[in-house]
Amino acid sequence: MKKLAISQSNYIPWKGYFDLIAAVDEFILYDEMQFTKNDWRNRNKIKTKTGLEWLTIPVGKNIHRRICDVSLSNDRWQIKHWKALEANYKRAPYYSEVAHLLEPIYCAQSHTSLSAVNRKLLETICNYLQIKTKITNSWDYTLSEGKTERLVELCIQAGAKEYISGPSARNYINETFFRTHDIKLTWFDYIGYQKYPQLWSNEFDHNVSILDLLFNCGPDSANFMKHVRN
Numbered sequence: 243m244k245k246l247a248i249s250q251s252n253y254i255p256w257k258g259y260f261d262l263i264a265a266v267d268e269f270i271l272y273d274e275m276q277f278t279k280n281d282w283r284n285r286n287k288i289k290t291k292t293g294l295e296w297l298t299i300p301v302g303k304n305i306h307r308r309i310c311d312v313s314l315s316n317d318r319w320q321i322k323h324w325k326a327l328e329a330n331y332k333r334a335p336y337y338s339e340v341a342h343l344l345e346p347i348y349c350a351q352s353h354t355s356l357s358a359v360n361r362k363l364l365e366t367i368c369n370y371l372q373i374k375t376k377i378t379n380s381w382d383y384t385l386s387e388g389k390t391e392r393l394v395e396l397c398i399q400a401g402a403k404e405y406i407s408g409p410s411a412r413n414y415i416n417e418t419f420f421r422t423h424d425i426k427l428t429w430f431d432y433i434g435y436q437k438y439p440q441l442w443s444n445e446f447d448h449n450v451s452i453l454d455l456l457f458n459c460g461p462d463s464a465n466f467m468k469h470v471r472n
Contacts, residue, residue, distance in 0.1 A: 336460030
């Protein structure tokens with residue numbers, strides 16, 4: 243039974259995002275949604291010796307656009323972000339191994355689209371974690387009106403019989419509509435992650451970019467996730 247999940251692209255998201263990808267057969271990036279300010283689309287947190295620090299991709303002040311329409315006017319943020327990652331994780335056990343994959347994206351490539359750079363980083367991290375899930379874009383499909391109706395229609399078009407959703411969607415998803423179309427609706431559980439060795443002596447925090455886990459645990463990262471397998 244094919245499993246499907248749908249989400250907006252996020253910038254270097256936390257481990258739970260990748261666990262959701264690993265739990266399904268196809269993951270649709272739904273970047274035709276409205277861009278939201280001060281959200282995960284263009285920023286995330288890393289751990290530093292003074293606490294948490296935001297890494298934010300500058301996207302301008304215009305919020306009246308879709309995520310896929312957000313263009314990046316310059317690439318100065320790339321070096322700035324890489325220097326922050328290097329400064330805070332160069333002492334991590336697997337810094338060199340993970341940096342070998344990420345540094346070219348930050349330092350040798352120029353990115354002009356938020357959706358594109360998010361996907362590039364997602365695919366690179368998925369490859370490192372050996373997540374084989376098919377990743378597609380919402381514009382590969384025909385979108386219908388209505389929040390729940392659109393999700394069900396995407397499941398039908400993708401040939402999925404189970405839709406796995408993040409728990410926050412309970413606020414708007416009509417579960418009856420899924421049952422009517424014989425599609426199983428499953429709520430993803432983000433509870434119960436184990437702590438892993440983090441740099442810096444301040445309080446452990448699960449809600450940081452997955453890069454924190456990768457730099458600290460490398461190929462053992464899967465041991466601290468739920469659906470990723472070594």
